[in-house]
Amino acid sequence: MTALLETRHLNRMFGALQATTDVSFRLERGARHALIGPNGAGKTTFINLLTGVLSPTSGEILLDGKAITGMKREARVQRGLVRTFQINQLFGGLTVIESLALVVAERRGEGWNPFRSIGRARGIDTEIADLLRGFGLESVAGETCSDLPYGKQRLLEIALAIALKPRVLLLDEPAAGVPEADRQEVLSRLAALPSDVAILLIEHDMDLVFTFANRISVLVSGGLFAEGTVDEIAHDPRVKDVYLGGGQHG
Numbered sequence: 001m002t003a004l005l006e007t008r009h010l011n012r013m014f015g016a017l018q019a020t021t022d023v024s025f026r027l028e029r030g031a032r033h034a035l036i037g038p039n040g041a042g043k044t045t046f047i048n049l050l051t052g053v054l055s056p057t058s059g060e061i062l063l064d065g066k067a068i069t070g071m072k073r074e075a076r077v078q079r080g081l082v083r084t085f086q087i088n089q090l091f092g093g094l095t096v097i098e099s100l101a102l103v104v105a106e107r108r109g110e111g112w113n114p115f116r117s118i119g120r121a122r123g124i125d126t127e128i129a130d131l132l133r134g135f136g137l138e139s140v141a142g143e144t145c146s147d148l149p150y151g152k153q154r155l156l157e158i159a160l161a162i163a164l165k166p167r168v169l170l171l172d173e174p175a176a177g178v179p180e181a182d183r184q185e186v187l188s189r190l191a192a193l194p195s196d197v198a199i200l201l202i203e204h205d206m207d208l209v210f211t212f213a214n215r216i217s218v219l220v221s222g223g224l225f226a227e228g229t230v231d232e233i234a235h236d237p238r239v240k241d242v243y244l245g246g247g248q249h250g
């Protein structure tokens with residue numbers, strides 16, 4: 001069966017440095033798949049290739065069996081390949097509800113008019129209300145995004161991505177910077193993400209990886225080093241060596 005997202009022999013050079021090395025990877029429908037690897041292993045480069053921020057030196061990327069290798073970022077998003085937003089870059093000055101309204105309206109092709117009361121367009125208000133409730137953001141709906149505590153910021157980033165109705169969601173360190181007290185909420189919201197959305201989690205935090213994912217790929221020096229179930233990876237002595245040998249978890 002065709003994978004939902006697939007790479008075939010993907011390579012990316014930065015001058016003489018090979019940051020991605022012959023990566024053939026499959027993300028299945030409904031996946032809860034984590035991508036891990038020591039610092040500098042090439043995780044960010046791989047995600048940038050998937051989203052179209054970078055072009056591969058060679059190799060192919062397929063979404064639902066169709067090549068998207070040369071496609072622009074926006075076209076990939078329209079086809080359902082979505083990465084979590086950095087809200088401070090895009091929406092810092094907007095309120096939570098405004099940022100959600102903007103994304104939902106854009107997705108519906110209705111554009112966003114700040115002078116029109118939010119939610120006037122039919123259906124948008126219900127959709128926004130569902131997102132606010134689904135991600136525990138009702139109490140901060142009127143707050144400015146950049147003023148939110150980290151836990152709520154991470155949740156809003158995921159809510160904005162879900163507002164685009166992705167088929168594949170690339171989750172980049174969803175619990176980064178979240179204090180211990182708010183971590184559980186982020187984890188339970190992640191566990192409740194729609195099961196029909198295939199998720200690739202890029203994460204440094206092994207506890208989160210082992211809780212969330214049922215499949216793990218390990219990237220080392222740009223190449224796929226190991227792949228398997230959580231159990232297989234947790235007990236793979238070669239994977240332990242890579243991490244312990246590397247000194248630092250990444």
Ligand SMILES: Nc1ncnc2c1ncn2[C@@H]1O[C@H](COP(=O)(O)OP(=O)(O)OP(=O)(O)O)[C@@H](O)[C@H]1O
Pocket residue numbers: 014017018019037038039040041042043044045046250
């Ligand atoms: N734009 C660039 N130009 C030159 N080298 C780069 C560039 N981006 C990444 N690299 C190099 O490519 C390699 C992989 O980097 P990348 O950031 O993809 O790894 P990573 O696994 O995401 O690391 P970390 O976990 O530390 O974020 C590193 O050696 C890095 O220095």
